[in-house]
Amino acid sequence: MPKGVSMPILVMKFGGTSVADLDRIANAAVKVQREVERGYDVIVIVSAMSGRTNELVNWVETTSPFYDAREYDAVVSSGENVTAGLMALRLQEMGVSARSWQGWQVPINTTSAHSAARFESIPRDNLDAKFAEGFKVAVIAGFQGLSQEGRITTLGRGGSDTTAVAFAAAFGAERCDIYTDVDGIYTTDPRVSDKARKLDRIAFEEMLELASLGAKVLQTRSVELAMRYKVPLRVLSSFEETDETSGTLVCDEDKIMESKVVSGVAFSREEAKMTLVTVEDRPGIAGAIFGPLADAGVNVDMIVQNISEHQAKHAVKVTDMTFSCPINQVARARKAMEDARDAGLINFDDLVADEDVAKISVVGIGMRSHAGVAAQMFKALAAENVNIKVIATSEIKISVLVDRKYLELAVQALHDVFELDKA
Amino acid sequence: MPKGVSMPILVMKFGGTSVADLDRIANAAVKVQREVERGYDVIVIVSAMSGRTNELVNWVETTSPFYDAREYDAVVSSGENVTAGLMALRLQEMGVSARSWQGWQVPINTTSAHSAARFESIPRDNLDAKFAEGFKVAVIAGFQGLSQEGRITTLGRGGSDTTAVAFAAAFGAERCDIYTDVDGIYTTDPRVSDKARKLDRIAFEEMLELASLGAKVLQTRSVELAMRYKVPLRVLSSFEETDETSGTLVCDEDKIMESKVVSGVAFSREEAKMTLVTVEDRPGIAGAIFGPLADAGVNVDMIVQNISEHQAKHAVKVTDMTFSCPINQVARARKAMEDARDAGLINFDDLVADEDVAKISVVGIGMRSHAGVAAQMFKALAAENVNIKVIATSEIKISVLVDRKYLELAVQALHDVFELDKA
Structure with missing residues (x-):
């Protein structure tokens, strides 16, 4: 192909375990080379070699417990720089013309919120010029950028997943391939159900619900960004032979024909159910409760308001307010509620924490057009004598809290009833 | 002191062993803090933590034996970036306002000769602006810069020593302090003579002669740069308590009052003496010999031309040409000479290598105005029955080759005769 003719662009991202040592970097480079041979100009996003970031973070924290985030960023970003250079060298060694790019060289312009920066712009000029010169691969140090200062x-x-999606959006990439240590997105965790099946495709919205529930394969922010810019994301394995049909494609729902009503069963073991008993039921009471919880950094998920059993004993109208949060935030939630009571903001008789529950969710865009999914779910759980403690629903998700001991049983029952093992 | 008033600037450089771990970085930070308390704005130049650069170099060489120097530089420079950030954090933790700077941020403008770049300019604007804001310390990642590309x-x-001197020159620093693992420059190696004495001051020219002979404390290029810009250099220990009189000051000779005739006795164990026997003695013969040696990368030091003992047997005028070079270059030198003979450039009967010699030099700017130093040296060696095999002299240095077994004896005798143990 003559110079100056622009080729379709593919973004490929390799996480820390995928570039953990020189052999794995070499293995990833083979996958990059194959895409170049297929005719792509490739933008590769790399993480730090597995373990390096932790080492650097540890040095920073030991040196300065309340560290300056600007210096933290300067130190920690060096891990990705090393991988980017080594990957470019490996590709060159294989005869692929490659060049490494650190964040400031592209430049990847971000806000000045150190350690939690957000993209502002990724100008194409520098990379485009290199591709026009005949370079086939730009290896980008992920996870980093440059502030206006x-x-x-x-x-x-x-941040590395998000970097990949941001580049894919900025360069109009055909696809963004996220190489990781699993071979795709499953209908549920294979460790809980041996009938779990790898999905060929899943909608962005479904992935968001699954990711936030702990599927942990793709970072939520990267999926949001991909959805906004309609960048097809593919999740696939670094450690297996892969071809153009491997992994799971996360894409716009109109690219998914004949989707099932339910796509997956997600769950979280580390949930607690908290109930504020006999709260005064007045306008503004929800804000008075959940405001202080949010300020205290408690990630409240499900919220249910019941009529209190103790109504008869009270002169004013009272209610019980139940919410769920991660187990390790129970103490923090309790303190926030007691402080609010001491400050006269709310009133309650008791705060009961049940730390022995799990959350199970069925997720599927098909629910929007199908009635009866909730009923089907509750019936399946009842058939196994699993008692439901809290229910919450959204447009494409139904979540329940159950006693933790029923987790595996409930997941398997739901996987069966929605026939997720069948393609 | 109010903001905007400019303070005297001090440059402090810490090598790899001085910042080998977090404790040593903390120790170096204490020395920096002390200079801030004395009223300086301080520019600190740091190397990579000891061992890190070798690890990075090893990764590069394993990934790509004939590596692209651009990528080598991108990878290897990350070691200094880590130290710079950690040093800035440590200083902040001690209450000293510090900021780290990578080469591209200053920017340290260099040529594009990757892995062997030379400084082009170090604009003061960015650092000056930070000092004016009230920052007291700029921590610079040494050994690196930014090309025009x-x-x-x-x-x-x-390169880290040279970075320090370049900053001292660019910022008109009062002094450039090089912290290292020795506490100064000695009259000779203390392992060879227990009478070796630390020098308070030494002239740039003397240091250059000592450094190139293997004193190994300061890199030759940094001393040359310091001499050109008249930057006083101080060599002192990272591992001892130091104050304003510690170490050895390397400075302009007019700052050294009442210097001795001889300042030090340097030596090199790893020398070989090579003799080309019966070379045709014609105009241009020296060029015909030493041109090919230089091309082959042989570091020829001393050169002596004798009348050949074998003159009687030859019709043309012949000579013996003797030179010295490091032992590990003997094979390379031999090949260069044989190739030159095969190519008809030179002619010789034999090439005799004596790999059992050592070089000893006495160095001192006082020699310029004192006659008889050579005679005194030869007499002292004769008194110990040390036979001199080759002699070479420069304005401030006299070097001799002797049998290696006499090295210690000769150094001690010369140290005594020039009374170097006395201040």
Whole structure:
């Protein structure tokens, strides 16, 4: 192909375990080379070699417990720089013309919120010029950017996935392939159900609901960004032979024909159910409760308001307010509620924490047009004598809290009733 | 002191062993803090933590044996970036306002000769602005710079010393303090003579002669730069308590009052003496010999031309040509000479290599105005029955080759005769 003719662009992202050592970097480079041979100009996003970031973070925290985030970013970003250079060298060694790029060289312009920066712009000029010169691969140090003040920023956890999607959006990439240590997105966790099946495709919205429930394969922020810019994301394995049909494609729902009503069963073991008993039921009471919880950094998920059993004993109208949050935030939630009571903002008789529950959710865009999914779910759980403690629903998700001991049983029952093992 | 009033600037450089771990970085930070308390704005130049650069170099060489120097520089420079950030954090933790700077941020403009770049300019604007804001310390990642193409460059071995001197010159620093693992420059190696004495001051020219002979404390290029810009250099220990009189000051000779005739006795164990026997003695013969040796990368030091003992047997005028070079270059030198003979450039009967010699030099700017130093040296060696095999002299240095077994004896005798143990 003559110089100056622009080729379709593919973004490929390799996480820390995929570039953990020189052998794995070489293995990833083979996958990049194959895409170049298929005719792509490739933008590769790399994480730090597995373990390096933790080492650097540890040095920073030991040196300065309340560290300056600007210096944290300057130190920690060096891990990705090393991988980017080594990947470019490996590709060159294989005869593929490649060049590494650190965030400030592209430049990846971000806000100045150090350690939690957000993208502002990724100008194409520098990379486009290199591709026009005949370079086939640009290897980008992920997870980092440049502030307006000329300082290195980092994006916080999951920033490498987000970097990949941002480049795919900026360069109009055909697809963004996320190489990781699993071979795709499953209908549920295979460790809980041996009938779990890898999905060929899943909608962005479904992935968002699954990711936030702990599927942990793709960082939520990257999926949101991909959805906004309609960048097809593919999740696939670094450690297996892969071809153009491997992995799971996360895409716009109109690219998914004949989708099932339910796509997957997600769950979270680490949930607690908290109930504020006999709260005064007055306008504004929800804000008076959940405002202080949010301020205290408690991630409240499900919220249910019941009529209190104790109504008869009270002169004013009272209610019980139940919510769920991660187990490790129970103490924090309790303190926030007691402080609010001491400050006279709310009133309650008791705060009961049930730390022995799990959350199970069925997710599927098909629910929008299908009635009866909830009834089907509740019936399946009842058939196994699983008692439902809390229910919450959204447009494409139904979640329940159950006693933790029923988790596996409930997931398997739901996987069966929605026939998720069948393609 | 109110903002905007400019303070005297001090440059402090810490090598790899001085910042080998977090404790040593903390220890170095204490020394920096002390200079801030004395009223300086401080520019700190740091190397990579000891061992890190070798690890990075090893990764590069394993990934790509004939590596692209641009990518080598991008990878290897990350070691200094980590130290710079950690040092800034440590200083902040101690209450000293500090900021780290990578080469591209200053920017340290260099040539594009990757892995062997040379400084082009170090604009003061960015650092001056930070000092004016009230920052007291700028921590600079040493050993690196930025090419006109926007790529990271490195300066090659000893580049951190040179970075320090370049900053001292650019910022008109009062002094450039090089912290290392020795406490100064000695009259000779203390392992060879227990009478070796630390020098308070030494002239740039003397240091250059001592450094190139293997004193190995300061990199030659940094001393040359310091001499050109008249930057006083101080060599002192990272591992001892130091104050304003510690170490050895390397400075202009007019700052050294009442210097001795001889300042030090340097030596090199790893020398070989090579003799080309019965070379045709014609105009241009020296060029015909030493041109090919230089091309082959042989570091020829001393050169002596004798009348050949074999003159009687030859019709043309012949000579013996003797030179010295490092032992590990003997094979290379031999090949260069044989190739030159095969190519008809030179003619010789034999090439005799004596690999059992050592070089000893006495160095001192006082020699310029004192006659008889050579005679005194030869007499002292004769008194110990040390036979001199080759002699070479420069304005401030006299070097001799002797049998290696006499090295210690000769050094001690010369140290005594020039009374170097006395201040």
